[in-house]
Amino acid sequence: MWSATEHHPHATLLSDFILGSQDGLVNVLGILLGLVAASSDVHVIFIAAGAALAAESISMGAVAYTSTLARRSLYLSEEERERAEMRDVPELEREEVRTILRKWGYEGDEVEEMLRRLEAKPKAMIDVMMAFELNLASVPESAPRRSAEVVFAATVVGSFIPLLPFFFLASDLHLAAVVAVVISAAMLFAVGWYEARTTMGTVWQSGLRMVIIGLGAGFAGFLVGHFAGLL
Numbered sequence: 001m002w003s004a005t006e007h008h009p010h011a012t013l014l015s016d017f018i019l020g021s022q023d024g025l026v027n028v029l030g031i032l033l034g035l036v037a038a039s040s041d042v043h044v045i046f047i048a049a050g051a052a053l054a055a056e057s058i059s060m061g062a063v064a065y066t067s068t069l070a071r072r073s074l075y076l077s078e079e080e081r082e083r084a085e086m087r088d089v090p091e092l093e094r095e096e097v098r099t100i101l102r103k104w105g106y107e108g109d110e111v112e113e114m115l116r117r118l119e120a121k122p123k124a125m126i127d128v129m130m131a132f133e134l135n136l137a138s139v140p141e142s143a144p145r146r147s148a149e150v151v152f153a154a155t156v157v158g159s160f161i162p163l164l165p166f167f168f169l170a171s172d173l174h175l176a177a178v179v180a181v182v183i184s185a186a187m188l189f190a191v192g193w194y195e196a197r198t199t200m201g202t203v204w205q206s207g208l209r210m211v212i213i214g215l216g217a218g219f220a221g222f223l224v225g226h227f228a229g230l231l
Helices: 011-038 042-088 090-103 109-119 122-132 143-168 173-198 203-230
Strands: none
Touching (some): 011 143, 011 173, 042 090, 042 122, 090 122
8 A cells, every 4th residue: 555654764773783783793702602612611601791792782882872972063063164154155155055056967047046045945055065065964862862772782682692502502512602603694694684675785795794794703703712722
């Protein structure tokens, strides 16, 4: 059934979800593989993985909040600067808008007509300058908190994925590690698949890219643990 309302994926939420889930999964998987290679003490493994999960999720959520807040502050400061320039050097701003309009294919009288219409709506003119001169996107007031929540939750979920087999296979840590690698690869592929389906990527290419990057980082953790265990 046709609907007048279109639903589009939110690019920022998608990137936050991918960032949190991939970071949590890869970090905990690397720690687990390194610990299994260096130690056979399941209690040490659980403590280290739990500590990594807590620290990583809080850290990632905090970074998401502060980075998004910084983007909002930058946008607001640049927006205020554009307002001042529209007031103090209006002809310079008009010429910048003309340049943008010409890039869009407007010519001659069309440019002046569009410029006149934009000048009649200062908010529209500022939005054009912010988006197409400065290449900055508006950041809502709620965005820092929402970004922090999404990244935090995605990091927690991603961190639990490689840890799950160790709850059920604590008596055989090497088997648990193998299962952790398998389900982590499946999760990474699913994240890549979701990214490709939501954007314009190729499902297999995006999925395999996620798997290679994630397992490569996990293997690095295994190597560190392996050589540490030889010391």
